[in-house]
Amino acid sequence: MRASRALPVALAVGIAVGFAAPAAVAGGPPSGGGPTSVEVDPSVVHQGATLRITARGCHNGGRVSSNAFDEVHLSSGDINYATARIHDHTTPGTYSLAVKCNDNDRVATRSFRVLEGRGADGGLGGAAGPTDTEMAVGGTLAGTAAIGGALFVARRRRQGVRV
Numbered sequence: 001m002r003a004s005r006a007l008p009v010a011l012a013v014g015i016a017v018g019f020a021a022p023a024a025v026a027g028g029p030p031s032g033g034g035p036t037s038v039e040v041d042p043s044v045v046h047q048g049a050t051l052r053i054t055a056r057g058c059h060n061g062g063r064v065s066s067n068a069f070d071e072v073h074l075s076s077g078d079i080n081y082a083t084a085r086i087h088d089h090t091t092p093g094t095y096s097l098a099v100k101c102n103d104n105d106r107v108a109t110r111s112f113r114v115l116e117g118r119g120a121d122g123g124l125g126g127a128a129g130p131t132d133t134e135m136a137v138g139g140t141l142a143g144t145a146a147i148g149g150a151l152f153v154a155r156r157r158r159q160g161v162r163v
Contacts, residue, residue, distance in 0.1 A: 034057055034058070034100075034101050034104050034105075034106025034107070034108065035055045035056070035057045035058050035062065035080075035099040035100070035101055035106065035107070035108040036055070036056050036057045036108065037054075037055060037056045037057075038053070038054070038055045038099050038108045038109070038110045039053070039054045039055075039110070040052075040053055040097065040110050040111075040112045041054070042112075043111075043112050043113065044112070044113045044115060045086055045112060045113070045114060045115065046086075046114070046115045046116075046117055046118055047086055047087070047088055047089070047090050047092070047114060047115070047116065047117065047118065048085070048086060048087075048088045048118055049085070049086055049118075050083055050084065050085045050086070051069070051083070051084045051085075051086065051097075051112065052081065052082075052083055053072070053074070053081070053082045053083070053084065053097065053099065053110075054079065054080070054081055055074060055079075055080045055099050055108065056078065056079055056080065057080075057101065058074050058076070058080045058099070058101035058102065058103075059076060059077065059078070059101075059103070060076050060101065060102045060103045061073060061074050061075060061076040061080065061101075061102050062074040062080060062099060062100050062101040062102050063099075063100050063102070064082045064084060064097055064098070064099050064100075065097065065098050065100075066084070066095055066096065066097040066098070067090075067095060068086050068087060068090045068095040068097075068112075068114055069084040069085055069086050069087060069090075070084070070085075070087075072084045074099065074101075084097075086114055090114050091114075092114050092115055092116040093113070093114060094111055094112070094113050094114075095111065095112055095113070095114060096109050096110070096111045096112075097109065097110055097111075097112065
């Protein structure tokens, strides 16, 4: 084939492939599709803590199950989310979770590890305010500082301190 004929043929093939690729992607998952890209965050967790599960492919939602937590439901949409709380009595070790979409029978699994104990107590996050005693002590200290500062400034002015 001459170069003058090969160029239009290659161009036509390239255009056909270019238009066919987006149509194939837009069609959604093929029949028999199911959960893909399952992620667990964090992958190492303490007893009683929570896991965030993310998956793709369950457009109508789904379920997540494991021996370490009660069954939870995935949200619907392009990206699916679920949050699970690990049982307080779960034996430390490696566990698997299974993700199953509502609209097909395929199952995807992912493993995670449970550690003993409750982990570090990171504080209350501002949920607990000061007590009445703490407010009284703080108010007294602030008031004393304000009175002391005012007396200091007034005394310096009276003495006419030169700089």
